[in-house]
Amino acid sequence: MNAPARIDRADALHSAETRLVVPAMRCAGCMARIERGLCKVEGVEAARVNLSAKQVLVRHGPGLDETDLAEALRAIGFEAQPVTATPPPPDDAETRHLLRALAVAGFGMMNIMLLSVSVWSGAAGVTRDLFHWISALIALPVILYSGRPFFASALAALRHGRTNMDVPISIGVLLASGLSLYETATGGAHAYFDGAVMLLFFLLAGRALDAAMRGRMRAGIGALLSRMGRSAGVIQPDGSIRRVAAAQLEPGMLMLVAAGEALAADGVVEKGTSALDNAMLTGESRPEPVSVGSSVHAGAVNLLSPVQVRITAAAHATALAGIARLMDDAGQSRSRYVRIADRASRLYAPAVHSLAALAFVGWMLAGAGLHQALTIAIAVLIITCPCALGLAVPAAQVVATNALVRRGLLVKDGSALERLAEVDVALFDKTGTLTLGEPRPDLSGLDAEARGVALALAQSSRHPLSRGLAGALQREGTAPVALADVREESGVGLTASWGGVPVALTRSSAAGEELACVLTIGHRAHELRFADPLREDVAATLAALGEQRIEARILSGDRESAVASAARKLGLPARGDTGPAEKLQVLEELKAQGRHPLMVGDGLNDGPALAAAHASIAPGTASDVSQQAADAVFIGERLMPVAAAVGVARRTMRIVRQNFALAIGYNLFAVPLALAGLVTPLVAAIAMSTSSLIVVANSLRLARMAR
C-alpha cells in the first residue's frame, strides 16, 4: 500500500513527534508531495498526513525542531504551523465515546430483536422464558454501558434542580428495563428490553452525528490559535533570559522578542524599534512599524530587530484567543428558534412527567391492573419525549454550518443564519473584500531564470512582500534555484550568491503609493510592482446574488476614482470616500426603508457598519475588530462563500420550519394514542426514535443541497 510512513509507537524512544497544521493541502497530490518531501529531509524518520484534519504528524530525530520542519514544508511550497496540543481535543474523545456506545447498543439491539421476533412469532413456555432471560443478559450490560451519556446528563440536571430531555429518557429506559426484568423473573408474556435498547441506539445515532459535526467545525479554531507564539524569552530581574511557555506568561513580565519570532502575548513595546507583520489580526499586508509605547498583539511576527515587550494580556486574555473563543461560541450559540425550542423543551419536560404520572393514576382508577397502568405510563413517557422538538433547530443549523465550513465560510452565531436568510441588499467594501487585500506582484517582466532566483530569495524571508512574491511564483510552478550565503538585512532586503553572481531582493528606492521591490541579478535590475487585484470570482458571486434577488452595491472608504473603476468593471452602483459614520448612515437609511442589508467588509472602518447591518460577513484576512463584529467569516481567495451563505441560510430556515411542523405533528398524533393505552413501549420507542431520525434526516438534506 502507499503508506510510506506508518508510525509505530514502540520505537519512538529516541525520536520526537511533531504535529503541524498545513492549511493549504487539499488533494492526493499535496499529500504525496508533503510526505515524500518531508521524508527526504535529514533527520526525519516518518511523516503521515491527515487530510481531514489538515495536519501532518512527523517523527524525527532530536536534531530537528518544529521550526526546521515548518521551514522544510515552506521549501516544498506549503505554509505550516506547529500545533500546540499533541493529544486530540476533548470533543474528539466525546465523539469516540458516543460511537462506542452506539456500536454496543447496535450489537445489543440486533441480538435482542432476533430473540424478540421468535417470541412474537409464537415461542411459548420454557423457550419464551429462556429467550427473555437471554435478552435480559444482553440488555442489562448494554443499557448500563450505552445509557451512560444519558444517565450522566440527567443526573447532572437533577442535581441542579432542573430537568432536561435526558431525564424522561433515563426514567423511561430504567422503568422499562425494571418492568421487563420483573416480567422475566415471574415468567410473564411481555418484556420490553428490545424497546429500551432500540431507543438508546437511535438516540445515540443522533448524538454521535451531532458531536462529529461539531468536532469538525472546531478543528478550524484550533488552527487559528496555533498561530500564536508558543513560548517567549522572559527577561529576569537579574538580566538573564528564561523561556516560558505561552500559558505560563503573566501580565507585567518583560519578554524579549527576537526577529522572526511570533509574539506569544499582547503587550506594549518598552525598548527597541522594529516592524511587525500584523496581517493575521489587522489584515494589513504592509509591516507595521513599532517603537517604544506601541501596543502589540499575540500572533504578530517580529520582522526586523529584537524588541522588549511588557506583557499586558497573556494566554486566554489575548485578542487572538478572544477571536477563537468567539468562533467557539458559534457551536453553542442560541438563536431565536433554538431559544423557542429550548423554552418549549424546558416547559415540556415537566409536562411529560406529569402526563405519564396522570396516565398511570388514571388507568389505576379506571380499574386497570398495576402492570397495565405502568406499561401505559412508560409508553407515554417514551412517546412524549421532546427529542424531535429539541433537535429541530440545532440539527439543521449544525448541518448547515458544517456544509458552509466546507465551502470556506465560518458562521459564528446560529442566529446569523436566520438573519442571513432575510437579507435583500448586499453592500461590499472594496479593498480586501472585492479585492484580495494582499500584494500580488506583476511578474510579466521576469524570465524563467529570474523567477527561480526571485523565488529562492523570497522564500527565505518572512516579509509580507517576499511572501506575496513567493506565493505568486509557487502558483506559477516556478522551481527555486540553489543559492549560497543568503543574508537578510533588516529594513533593506536580501542578498545572496547564485553560482558566484551576486543577487539581491531589495526595497525599491522610488517610494510611491504603490508597493514595489527591486530584484538584482548581477548588473541587471528589475522593478517588481505589486498590485491588489479583484478576487477571481467576483462577477460570478454577484450573478449568484442577483439570482437570489439580492441587490449589490459598493460602499467603500477608498478614493472615489479608485472605487469608480472597480464599479465600472463590475457594473455596480458605487459610493466612495465614505467614512465609518457615513457607512452607518447608509445602513440606517436602508433599514428605515424596511430593507435588510448585508454588509461585507474587512477594514477597521467597516467595524461599526458590520455590527449595525442586519447580517454581516468579513473575509478571513480582516482585522480582528471586523471579524468580531461580523456574523460570519469567509476564508480563502474566493468571494463565492458569501453568495453560498445566503442560499444555504434560506434553505436552512425552510428546513427548520419543516422540522418544527414534523415534531409538533408527531406529538399531536401519538400522544392521544399512548394515553388511550393503544401503544406498547416497543411501538413507543420505535415511533419516538423515528420522529427524531426523520428530523435529523430532513436536516441532513441540507448537506447535499449545500454541496
Place this chain on the structure above:
Amino acid sequence: MSILIYLIPIALGAGAIGLAAFFWAMQNGQFEDLDGAASRILIDEEEDER
C-alpha cells in the same frame, strides 16, 4: 429445539466479533482520516520508494 443451543451462541458470537472489530478499528485510528484514505488511493507509487 436443541439446535438453538448452537444457533444462539453462534449469532451472539458473530455479533461480538463485529463489535470487537469495530472497537479495534477505532482504537487503531482507522477512522482518523476518512478524506485522506479516500485520496490516498490516487497517489502514484514511485520507483524509488522504500
